Amino acid sequence: EAGVAQSPxxxxxxxxxxxxxxxxxxxxxxxxYWYQQILGQGPKLLIQFQNNGVVDDSQLPKDRFSAERLKxxxxxxxxxxxxxxxxxxxxxxxxxGQFPLYGSPLxxxxxxxxxxT
Amino acid sequence: xxxxxxNSGPLxxxxxxxxxxxxxxxxxxxxxxxxxxxxxxxxxELIMSIxxxxxxxxxxxxxxxxxxSQYVSLLIRDxxxxxxxTYLCAVFTNAGKSTFGDGxxxxxxx
Numbered sequence: 001e002a003g004v005a006q007s008p009x010x011x012x013x014x015x016x017x018x019x020x021x022x023x024x025x026x027x028x029x030x031x032x033y034w035y036q037q038i039l040g041q042g043p044k045l046l047i048q049f050q051n052n053g054v055v056d057d058s059q060l061p062k063d064r065f066s067a068e069r070l071k072x073x074x075x076x077x078x079x080x081x082x083x084x085x086x087x088x089x090x091x092x093x094x095x096x097g098q099f100p101l102y103g104s105p106l107x108x109x110x111x112x113x114x115x116x117t
Numbered sequence: 118x119x120x121x122x123x124n125s126g127p128l129x130x131x132x133x134x135x136x137x138x139x140x141x142x143x144x145x146x147x148x149x150x151x152x153x154x155x156x157x158x159x160x161x162e163l164i165m166s167i168x169x170x171x172x173x174x175x176x177x178x179x180x181x182x183x184x185x186s187q188y189v190s191l192l193i194r195d196x197x198x199x200x201x202x203t204y205l206c207a208v209f210t211n212a213g214k215s216t217f218g219d220g221x222x223x224x225x226x227x
Contacts, residue, residue, distance in 0.1 A: 033215070042121075042205050042217035043161065055213055091160055105151060106207075106215075108160040 002026065004109035006092050012115045018080035021112045025073070025094030031055075032069055033106065034077050035091040043091055049075065082116045089113050120144060121208050123218035132227050136193040140206030140218055143187065149209040150182055152191045154202045155220065161205055165191060196225040 005024040013019050025032050031050050035043035046065065048055040051072040060067070064083070069075040079086055093106040121142045130136045138152075149168055153161035165180040167173045167189065173180045179192040189208075193200055203220040 031213075035217075040219070042219045044217070045215050048213060048215070050213075105163045105166055106161075108162070111160050 004092055004094050004107050006090075006109035006112055008112055009110065010113050010115075012117065013082055015084055015116050016081040018078065019082055019114060020079075021077045021090050021092075021114075023075045023077070023092030023109060025075070025092070026107055029094035029096055029107070030072075031095045031097065032075050033091075033093040033095075034067055034075070035093065037089045037091055037111070039088070046077070046090075079114075082114075084116050087114060087116045119218075120216045121206055121218040123204075123206050124221045126221040127224060128221055129224045129226060130196050132196060132198060132225055134196050134225075136196045136200065136223055136225070138191040138193075138204050138206075138221050138223070140189045140191075140208075141187055142189070142206075142208045142216070144208065144210060144214075144216070145187065146210050146212075147184075147187075147208045148211045150180070150189045151207040151209070152178075152180060152189075153205040153207060153217075154200075155205055156202045164204070193223075196223075198225045198227050201225050 034046045037043045046060045047057040047067045049069040067077045089111040091111045092109045123140050151166050152164045154164050155161045167180040167182045177194045181190045203222045205220045206218040209215045
């Protein structure tokens with residue numbers, strides 16, 4: 001079974017530039033999550049999709065971050081314009097059901113390490 | 118107060134000892150609890166999941182849940198140097214809201 005695919009692995013941009021990250025979840029997984037992990041902290045949920053729809057985007061800075069899930073499969077996360085404090089690892093995860101219950105844990109991709117200079 | 122709090126660490130134990138990692142959460146409607154291990158520079162990987170009060174054992178790992186006290190723990194028996202990592206506690210509500218703690222860094226010394 002192929003895992004969660006993310007690209008790119010690393011990205012360095014200057015502040016005020018834009019950047020996009022891509023995620024392909026495990027086949028058949030209905031729920032897709034984007035997390036931001038700042039060094040020394042735990043992952044913070046940015047947005048959660050259930051198929052095509054958004055379940056939770058309460059912590060997404062909507063003035064600069066946007067995300068979409070294409071046809072309920074792939075997803076892209078965009079930052080425009082980037083700020084220094086956006087430097088972090090962006091993790092994509094997927095799970096079978098809407099809630100990670102009873103054998104439906106989150107599977108994480110390798111993440112994208114973003115550095116904003 | 119953070120929604121999910123873990124021992125700030127770092128935690129250091131000798132090889133072969135028991136490592137005890139603790140986590141408290143504030144949302145009483147939390148229903149699913151997970152422990153993830155994260156090696157430096159890597160993404161989190163699932164170690165244990167627990168959904169009901171009591172203990173759940175899987176090899177050298179035991180997760181303990183007490184919903185009344187809003188407390189979940191992870192015990193690692195016979196700790197090995199390869200267990201050295203950051204351990205993340207994750208709490209999910211039935212509405213799908215997920216919250217991770219900031220992790221406890223464990224070092225197992227040979």
